[in-house]
Amino acid sequence: MLDKLMNIDRRIVFILVALAVIIPTKLSVNLPVSVSEPTQKLYDYIDDLPAGATIMIAFDYGPASLPELHPMARAVLKQCFEKNIRVIGLTLAADAPTLANTLMEEVAEENEAMVGEDYVFLGYRPGGTLVILGMGNSIASVFDSDYSGTALAEIPMMENIKNYDQISLLLDLASGSTTEGWITYANAQYDLRIASGVTGVLISQMYPFLQTGQLVGLIAGISGAAEYEDLIDTPAKAMKWINIESFVHLLIVGLVILGNIAFFIRNRQEE
Amino acid sequence: MELFGIWVTAFLTLCIYSFLYRDNPFYRFAEHLFIGVSVGYGIVLSIHQGFIPFAWDPFWAAVKPFWPGIPREAGWMGLLKLIPIAMGLLFFGGLSPRHTWLIRYPSAILVGFGSGISIPLMLQTFIFEQTRGTIEPFAAINAGTLSPWGIVEAVLMVVGVVCTLTYFFFSVEHRGPINWLSKVGIGFLMIGFGSAFGNTVMGRVALLIQRVDFLLNDWLGTIF
The missing domain is CATH 3.40.50.10160 (MTH777-like)
Incomplete structure (x- = not known):
């Protein structure tokens, strides 16, 4: 299971990213924007x-x-x-x-x-x-x-x-x-x-x-x-796109956390 | 015509994205087309925006008065424009191994001019102004006009600058306090790289979103 997670096919990640873009595009989500x-x-x-x-x-x-x-x-x-x-x-x-x-x-x-x-x-x-x-x-x-x-x-x-x-x-x-x-x-x-x-x-x-x-x-x-x-x-477009972007960022952060957890667990098992 | 453009754009976008699965002839076609169009566009633009107004037109204006059959209106001073054009032509000396040395003259002018203009301005922009920006908040601390969070930021900035510079200071061996400072510097560098990476991801995802938006709304919108 752990090895599968560490060697996940990059095309699966591409599909997940594509879904994270397409679904919010169609849902028209509106998240608040705070001005920097x-x-x-x-x-x-x-x-x-x-x-x-x-x-x-x-x-x-x-x-x-x-x-x-x-x-x-x-x-x-x-x-x-x-x-x-x-x-x-x-x-x-x-x-x-x-x-x-x-x-x-x-x-x-x-x-x-x-x-x-x-x-x-x-x-x-x-x-x-x-x-x-x-x-x-x-x-x-x-x-x-x-x-x-x-x-x-x-x-x-x-x-x-x-x-x-x-x-x-x-x-x-x-x-x-x-x-x-x-x-x-x-x-x-x-x-x-x-x-x-x-x-x-x-x-x-x-x-x-x-x-x-x-x-x-x-x-x-x-x-x-x-x-x-x-x-x-x-x-306009930027406000629409930044909403979609937030979902992709969530996915990327999730994948990074998942990858790190798997990495540390495997390291511990090898020790 | 607009509809045709949308379909061509959609086709080429899908060709490029097909590389995500694996390399294929559609991807290569789109890639080669892109490079060909870019180079062709660049050459034509350089001729129209660079060569013609800055080389050909001044050259023709300079030699026209001396052309047989054309009344001589301009004086000899017009010929001065030929000097920079001739200097530029010396760059082509690189095409012949026997005449490569000719490049030295325009190169010397270019480097000399560039250094003379750039060095003082670069020092001001990247060294003096940045140094001022790093220590200036301490004047505000002294005057009591900086907020507690501003003070933390000012101190953090100085610590970051000193430690990061120490990491790149190779004239002494990194041992003891120097080693400790450079390790803190690595921490600041990592934060900087992390921030740059995060922003890069944001930029790249924005490109993907724009393409998907185009495919879903502009292209598929023409079908459904």
Whole structure:
């Protein structure tokens, strides 16, 4: 029995995980969401900005991280458009422009925001660090036109925006190490306020920056996205998914405990 | 067209997940397709977003005035743009064993520029600011503005930093108090790794949930 438990076929675990996802999906369970301090800080910071302020959102993720980062991007965009905060979107990831542009257009349409007046998507430029540094001097020197090819000089909302001095916050939605790049080259060099929304893999790396104040706030993975949806009072995919996630976590914790019990019992028997 | 896209996406998702049972031709097909599309997309994007605006357009703007039959409007200064382009081209020296040495020039510029820009900013971001963040709460303790739990956090942070750094300090033998400190450091490292692992699991499960949500609602929704 013990040996069977220790050598359980991994495909049985896969089936159990699949069931732990499918059953709650169909049951539509609603568990309470408690908002963490880093998420609340970012929400409060944006909420305190005056109407007409401008924030930048860097969509530094590709389709592989879309499930974790798209919900938080959608929630923050909605908050900005509802508060008449202008948004400049851009990306340092080559595979992000289409998905980021589509999302901005969708949320803008839902909130009746106008392209060129309430938001603009600049698209992608290669270079990473050089792009971040270049925009500190002049955004137009790096992005001479937006994603659709309209010259920056012809975009009304960009009329008085020259560089980071006119930007209230940079929110980096990241699936890689780009947030550290933004902190190093935009915050340290140009004093631009930075916030971050990251995938689960990166959460632990971000906390030291939060503690020092180098990050204004942090949306941590799908749980952070659910918290943000709760804050803007618009339950959407993240809140639905985090409920399902709780069941999978319970299963994983159960399997870990079971595996450890079997391991220790076998060790004792061998002794 | 949208329906077709949903079916293709569902088919490829199932192909990838079929690997959970075992390796099979459907999985390999989807894997190769993904790599091919990714590389192709990356190359086209690099040409349009990198090569054309930053190499070809400046090159053409620089040499156009000297092209036969085209009126010369720009001066010789335009040719300065050819210098960085030529420097970039030196990277291709690596393709020929006889000319590999040419890479040294653009590499030297790149490393020199990168170091000059990065080292001071990296020190500020990762060393000075983090050191300040570690000791700053003690100023608040001194001023009596930190809560009892805040004091515990501040002390725990310093203990964690000192012990973890001790674990990576190899200039003295880990015996006696040093050994004790480094063992505490291992404890902090384990907690850090555990936290990172837990968050990674959360991220990976989120990806699975999104795919299952797509298959159950978007794809099966087109059938039933």
